Amino acid sequence: MSDEKTGLLLGKTVAVVDEYSPQLLYPIARAEARGTLGIEGALPFSGVDLWHAYELSWLDERGKPQVRVGRFFIPAESPCMVESKSFKLYLNSLNSTVFASEQALAEVLRRDISKVVEAEIELELFPVDAPELDGGVPEGECLDGLEISVDDSPPAVSLLQVTDTVVEEALYSHLLRSLCPVTGQPDWATLYVHYRGRALERKSLLRYLIAFRRHQEFHEQCVERIFIDLHQLLQPDFLEIQAFYTRRGGLDINPFRSTDSAAVPLSRMNRQ
Numbered sequence: 001m002s003d004e005k006t007g008l009l010l011g012k013t014v015a016v017v018d019e020y021s022p023q024l025l026y027p028i029a030r031a032e033a034r035g036t037l038g039i040e041g042a043l044p045f046s047g048v049d050l051w052h053a054y055e056l057s058w059l060d061e062r063g064k065p066q067v068r069v070g071r072f073f074i075p076a077e078s079p080c081m082v083e084s085k086s087f088k089l090y091l092n093s094l095n096s097t098v099f100a101s102e103q104a105l106a107e108v109l110r111r112d113i114s115k116v117v118e119a120e121i122e123l124e125l126f127p128v129d130a131p132e133l134d135g136g137v138p139e140g141e142c143l144d145g146l147e148i149s150v151d152d153s154p155p156a157v158s159l160l161q162v163t164d165t166v167v168e169e170a171l172y173s174h175l176l177r178s179l180c181p182v183t184g185q186p187d188w189a190t191l192y193v194h195y196r197g198r199a200l201e202r203k204s205l206l207r208y209l210i211a212f213r214r215h216q217e218f219h220e221q222c223v224e225r226i227f228i229d230l231h232q233l234l235q236p237d238f239l240e241i242q243a244f245y246t247r248r249g250g251l252d253i254n255p256f257r258s259t260d261s262a263a264v265p266l267s268r269m270n271r272q
Helices: 030-035 084-092 102-117 202-214 220-234
Strands: 027-029 047-059 063-075 080-082 122-126 164-179 186-200 238-245 251-258
Touching: 027 084, 030 220, 047 084, 047 186, 063 102, 080 102, 084 251, 102 122, 164 202, 186 202, 186 220, 202 220, 220 238, 220 251
Parallel strands: none
Antiparallel strands: 027 080, 047 063, 047 251, 063 122, 164 186, 186 238, 238 251
């Protein structure tokens, strides 16, 4: 991955920033990675990058800290995504900043994130003990108990197999691991697939997902790669994919892609 700016902070030691600093936010253009997947022009999917920010804090007008959990919806059609470490540092920079109200904070968050991704985002703020934040378990069948042999093959559509039987089913695995393209550190996730079309051979799907173990790409890019591979193979009536990446630096990300523009992402999983 080539740096688009010299300001990429990922993989670097950064001093704590204790004052509001929107300039920390770092955009990563989606077009280059999508080009490697043959995506040009109209997107073959709809979706969002769903983030949870668990360390969101600011000061009220009396100097008392306030805390919330933020849920950010960044549209898949935005030209840019936001780099996770810059997102964390930006949120940390709010910790000693006074806001007149929670609404005033929300307006600043929406403005700053929308600016960096070049599209309007949505935002929800929750008390830290809100039931809306309870984790869940994916619907469908877990693939992880299947007995398979695994080699060092990289992820490729050729690893996947289908039958002629048409089904609608939901499948998931907790074994998705990919690597950060900058630091090489592992990112773990649960991968959920819901589709209607020719049936995937389940062992082949599990081998394919495990093949990401040494694959270096950002979370959002991995999900789009999986979507394109499955869509190319299945030519389904319907397909949606969501990855639930485990928390790092007070943030989790849950990229969601679907052939249905009206579909909505699931919230979060217990392991996050």
